[in-house]
Amino acid sequence: MSTSDYQELPGTQAPHDSSVVVDKSVSLTLGSDSLVIIAPSSLLAVYNPLDVTVRCTGSNRVSRAESKSNTTHAISLYNVLDAEVTPSELVITYAVPSSKNDVVVTALRYPVPVKERPAVEAWAQTLLNVAYGNAQQRKRLKVLVNPFGGKGTAASLYQKYAAPIFAAARCHVDVQNTEHRGHAIEIAKNLDINLYDAIVTCSGDGLPYEVFNGLGERPNAREALAKIALAPLPCGSGNGITWNCLGTGSVSVAALAIVKGLRTPLDLISVTQKGTRTLSFLSQSFGIVADCDLGTDNIRWMGAARFTYGFLVRLLSSTIYPCSLSIKTEIGDKKAIKEHYAKFASREFDPALDAPRIAAAQQSPALPDLKYGTVSDDLPTDWEIVPGENIGNFYAGNMAIMTKDTNFFPASLPNDGLMDIVTIDGNIGRATSLKMMNEVSTGGFFGLPDVYIRKATAFRLVPHEKEGYISIDGESVPFEAFQCEIHQGLGTVLTKSGVIYEAEGPK
Known part of the structure; x- marks a missing residue:
């Protein structure tokens, strides 16, 4: 039996008493990272019609190995969504790969005699506790x-x-639906934060921007940002926050990651321009990246490729964006x-750090x-x-990945306060610029x-030209002086690790 490619759950270990026998001849055992089922081949075929061996996104795998009399089947605990004992049977619901990039819901069903119900119910609860680890079960989601x-x-x-993933996990x-630009700001501003554990955004990076700012406009902004986690589904053109927090561009795999997601403090940055915050x-961003982002709105149909196209077009013309730049470098x-x-x-x-953080936010909301x-x-x-007369690109990041395959800030961390x-100087040659683009x-x-x-805690940038682009989280803001300051752990997101982004660190 192969147990490679399984997702380890932080802080979990299988208990010593981790086995149960159902249907007389079927043994269910909790391993360190998988649920192991040993059963006659005929029974397993009946109860698991979707028995396959397919790798999905590097962490979700179902494997099978056969002997003369029994079949051993292993399901990653990461994929287990729910376990329930009904009046007649044990039902284990889990996700299996349906293609290279997606998972679907299926279930195992085993009859349970009345006299065995208490033992099986206790085992099913243990299965859920181990399968979820430090992740909250049955999350309350505002989608x-x-x-x-x-x-x-x-x-x-x-x-x-x-x-289907959320339903199977009993969320x-x-x-x-949002009805107009800024609607998510209104929703987050007026949301009863005691009714939900997370806000799920089905978009690119636009709705997360609105949600954070809607929560930030509340009188109890700090409390709301600490209590309500942002959980992104990749339904837009950029999806930077999903790649960072959940490591995927697949909606179904991201939904599974949200179900198993860990509450993670997130640094947020205050941006001031004139009288706004x-x-x-x-x-x-300011310079060529901002131009590539905001100057290509007319070709959004190209998806993430529009950024590459925009970069190449602008590389052939002027790449100097003069400004005055000051940084509080750490x-x-x-x-x-x-x-x-x-x-x-x-x-x-x-996970013990979360409650004190929320309590502190309630004291100073x-x-x-x-x-x-x-x-x-x-x-x-x-x-x-910082000399800014020859700036070609200014880019400040709070996350590592900006779009798929662009790990622009590999040293970025969710909660380091930096x-x-x-x-990048605008006078470097085109060949060097193209090499930089490839090396990202x-x-x-x-x-x-x-x-x-x-790594910095603040900066101020003043453009010298009259027209151009400044991009904040992919949103256009007035082309004028702006200042940014970071606040450690002000926001909350759901992530897979709870510690770092799903990106390779600096080389």
């Missing part, structure tokens, strides 16, 4: 669907791929940044004060002044000599 985002398929994607689900969760050396990442990445997920003031205030004297800032997907971008990387 927001943007029917206009991406290619306009979010509603159908949710119903076909995510809804309590409340679905609502908004919250950012993903990135802030770590400016690449070697030290790698060490910082390794230290945080080695930590174990600790409003948004945190701005330590460095706004963009209209005097510049702090201890900030680093944003990663990349600056191969993992070599971080180490390139023309790529300057800092």
Whole structure:
């Protein structure tokens, strides 16, 4: 029997008394990472018509090995969604691969005699406890669907791929379509935060931006951002937050990851412009990346490929975006940044930290004060002044992956209280620019000599030109001076690890 490619659940171990016999000849045993079923081949075939061996996204696998009399079948505990003893049978519901990129729900059913019900019920509860580990069971989900985002398929994607997963896991689900731009802000601002554990966004990165800002506009903003987790489904063109938190572009696999997701504190960034203050969760860009993002809205039908196309087109023209740039740098050396990442990445997920964080937020429920003031205030004297006359690209990231295959900020961490800032001179040659673009997907971008990387707590950028693009989480903001300041652990998301993003660290 092969047990490779299974998903280990943080903080879980199978109990010593982990076996039960059902239907006289079927043995169910909880392993460290899988449910092992030993049964006569004929019975297993009846109870598991979808018995297959297919690899899905590197972590979900069902395997089978046969002997002369029995068949041994192993189901990853990560895939187990529910276990219930009805008046007549034990039902174990789980996800199996249906294709290279998707999973579907199926079930095992075994008759249970009345006298054996107490023992089987206790075993089924143990199965659920081990299968979910530190993840909350039967989450209460507020699902927001943007029917206009991406290619306009979010509603159908949710119903076909995510809804069956949530139903099988017995999540309590409340679905609502957003009707206009900014509607998710209104919903999050007025949501009863005691009724839900997470807000599921069926979109790209647009609805998450609105949800965080809607929660941030509440009088009890800090409390709401700590209590309600953001759980993204990849139904848009970018889907950066889904790739970071859940490591997939598949709606069904993301739904499974949400069911098993761990509550994770997330740094959020305050962005000030004149009299406004908004919250950012993903990135802030100025220069060629902002142009590629916002200047290609007319070709959204190309999906993520529009960013590549936009980059190549702009590379053939001017790549200088002059500005004044000041950064509150905390770590400016690449070697030290790698060490910082390794230290945080080695930590174990600790669910005990969540309750004190929420309690602290309830004691001081409003948004945190701005330590460095706004963009209209005097510049702090201890900030680093970065020459900006020849800037080709300014990119600040709070997450590692911006779109599929673009691990632009490999040293980024969910909750280290630092944003990663990349600056690139606009006078470098086209060949070097193309090499940089290629190295983003191969993992070599971080180490390139023309790529300057800092970990910082704040920055201020003032454009020198009158027209252009500034992108905050993929959203266009006025082309004027802006200042950003990070707040450690202000928000909450569901992630697979609870500690790091689903991205390879810096090389």
